[in-house]
Structure formats: C-alpha cells, structure tokens
Amino acid sequence: MDDKVRVDKWMWAVRIFKTRSMAADACKKGKVSIGGVTIKPSREVKLNEKIDIRVPPIIRSYRVKAISGKRMSAKLAVDFVEDITAQDQLDLLNATKTYGFEQRQRGAGRPTKLERRLIDKLKKG
DSSP, X not given: OOSOOBHHHHHHHTXXXXXXXXXXXXXXTTOXXXXXXXXXXXXXXXXXXEEEEEETTEEEEEEEOXXXXXXXOHHHHTTTEEEOOOHHHHHHHHHHHHHSOOOOOTTOOSOOHXXXXXXXXHHHO
C-alpha cells in the first residue's frame, strides 16, 4: 500500500475507470469532485474521503477504504473502495434505462410517420 497516490491513478487502480487517461480526462472536465470542489488529476487521495463522479444522468459516490496505486483484480478492488451512491440516484438510473429507450427489432429501419405518431401518443398517455 502507498501513502500518497494521485486521484486519477487511484480511480484507475480500483477499476472505477478503464484507463488512467479516462480518469484524468474526467478530472480535467470537472466531473470528479471531493467535498463539492472539482479536483485536478494530480490531487492526492486520503483515507475515508468521499469522491463524487458525475456520470449523466446520476452522480456516483465512492468512499476511499484503502490507498493503492497498482491496478488490481475486481475481487481485490472491493477492499479499497466502497460504492456509497444514494439509492434515489440508482433508482433514477434504472428508470432511465427502462423508460428512456424504445426497442426496435433489428432490420426494422426507422419508424414511419404513422408509427412515430403512435409512439408519441403512447409516451404522452
């Protein structure tokens, strides 16, 4: 275990992001915050800190349980990070997955004008 690790390296190590550059880009774009303050990728992580990551349409929250700068397996990563995302945020995510997308059969093409009107009528009630 390390004492000082950059936040982008830690998020990559505990498998929040697939690559370290993706973690750094999220920090640079202002999607990662600690204590309500957006952070740079070079900020050091501290124990028991709450990290918020904006992943539209929700904000995911993680608590730092331990610090490591080395990438680990998913089985080991649960000892280093705790997902503390609020239940209402997870419900919102499930709702957008369920109701926010129309399923069409493969090869059916775009809806016709009549089909689109029926879809709009169904959506509006």
